[in-house]
Amino acid sequence: MKKLALTKGLGIILLLTVLLAACSGNESAPANETTDDNKGKPQLIQETEHAQFYSPDSKEDVSEAVTILGEAFENNYKRITELFRFEAADKTVIHVYTDKAEFEKMIGRSTEGTYVAEENIIKVFTPSDLADAAVKENYTDQIIHEFVHAVILQVNSTVGYVKWLDEGSAYYASNQLQKELQSKTAFLDLPDMDQLTSPEYFEEAGNTAYFYSGTIIKFIVDKYGEDAWNEILRQPDAIEEILKEPIEGVYEKWKSYLDNGLS
Ligand SMILES: [Zn+2]
Numbered sequence: 001m002k003k004l005a006l007t008k009g010l011g012i013i014l015l016l017t018v019l020l021a022a023c024s025g026n027e028s029a030p031a032n033e034t035t036d037d038n039k040g041k042p043q044l045i046q047e048t049e050h051a052q053f054y055s056p057d058s059k060e061d062v063s064e065a066v067t068i069l070g071e072a073f074e075n076n077y078k079r080i081t082e083l084f085r086f087e088a089a090d091k092t093v094i095h096v097y098t099d100k101a102e103f104e105k106m107i108g109r110s111t112e113g114t115y116v117a118e119e120n121i122i123k124v125f126t127p128s129d130l131a132d133a134a135v136k137e138n139y140t141d142q143i144i145h146e147f148v149h150a151v152i153l154q155v156n157s158t159v160g161y162v163k164w165l166d167e168g169s170a171y172y173a174s175n176q177l178q179k180e181l182q183s184k185t186a187f188l189d190l191p192d193m194d195q196l197t198s199p200e201y202f203e204e205a206g207n208t209a210y211f212y213s214g215t216i217i218k219f220i221v222d223k224y225g226e227d228a229w230n231e232i233l234r235q236p237d238a239i240e241e242i243l244k245e246p247i248e249g250v251y252e253k254w255k256s257y258l259d260n261g262l263s
Contacts (some may be wrong), residue, residue, distance in 0.1 A: 040102070042095045046070055050077045051092040061128050062098055065139075068130050069096065072140035073147065076174075080144070083173060085230060086151045093121045094143070098128040113142045115149040117157060122146045145174040152233055162236045164196045168213030169233065172221070177214035184211070187258045193251050218262065219254045 042054035045062055048070045055062040073094070081088065097103035103125040104110055113124040124143055130136040148170040152159050159166045171177045191212055195201040202209040220229050224243055231242045240246055245253070257263070 040106070045096070047091070048074050050074060050088070051094055053094050053096055055096045055098070056102070057096075057098050057128070062096060065098065065126050065128050065130050066096055068136060069094070069124075069126060069140060069143050073143055076144045076147070080147060080151055080173060083226070084148075084151045084155055084233070086155055088154075092147065092150060095121055095123045097123070097125050100125050113146045115146050115153065117153050117160065120150070120154070122150055141174055141176050141179075145170045145176060148173045156234050156236075159233055159236060163199050163202055164209075164213040164216060165232065165236055167202065167210050168215075168217040169229075171210045171214035172217040177211065177218060180211055180214075181262070187215075190255065190258070193248070196251075215258060215262070216254055219257045222262075223253070223257070 040056050042056045043059075044052060045055045045059055046053045046066045051070065051073050053066045053070060055066065073092075080086075097106070100112075103112075103123070107114060107123065113122070115122050122143070124139070124146060126139040126142075127135060130139060149166065152166060152169055159169075189205075189208055191201060191205070191209070195205075196213070196216075217229065220232065220243070228242055232239050235242070239250070243250055
């Protein structure tokens with residue numbers, strides 16, 4: 001399959017080269033045409049033990065940030081893959097953009113990071129300067145968050161349709177939840193069950209939706225264990241059988257768990 005696609009790709013490139021040569025015969029092409037064509041195309045910047053980092057930006061501009069992201073990725077790789085009992089066949093491919101406008105144009109919506117399941121590629125925006133500790137933490141957390149999505153969706157692609165489970169697991173396993181819990185003490189904006197199962201809730205509530213979904217995962221792990229969480233990820237429809245509880249009961253127990261200060 002891969003070989004066939006490569007041959008086809010080469011064929012297209014050859015054809016384009018012929019066409020371009022034919023065009024430039026009549027009119028003089030700008031000297032930087034080839035450079036412009038390559039500009040948006042991510043090139044390999046760095047390879048770590050478990051990942052390949054690509055970027056459309058110049059190596060000088062992006063290398064420092066990629067090194068930092070690469071270290072964070074490798075520091076969390078074993079923990080995340082073991083947590084989800086996942087073994088990758090290949091290295092994780094990560095595309096890094098330091099131009100926010102270019103990144104959003106390429107993705108087609110306002111975001112700073114995503115896992116593109118169809119391509120099996122993590123795509124993130126990151127500032128080229130990560131010298132500020134808080135900024136660095138924000139973007140290293142983001143790459144771990146996206147890696148959790150990559151692992152979960154490779155384990156079971158249907159989790160993508162269960163947003164609280166998908167985002168809650170990413171928010172929890174990337175430790176973003178634990179950091180937010182240090183400053184958040186009151187839970188006054190709890191979603192009801194309809195909100196939790198509606199994709200619009202995530203668009204409307206933003207970070208609040210990630211936070212509460214994360215607390216549901218923490219509740220499941222604390223009360224039912226990591227194995228139960230893994231089973232739910234593999235069979236989201238069987239959640240009631242796995243937790244031996246109707247979903248309304250799970251929801252009520254989660255609310256009391258929050259009321260009791262997550263214990
Ligand atoms: Zn996410």
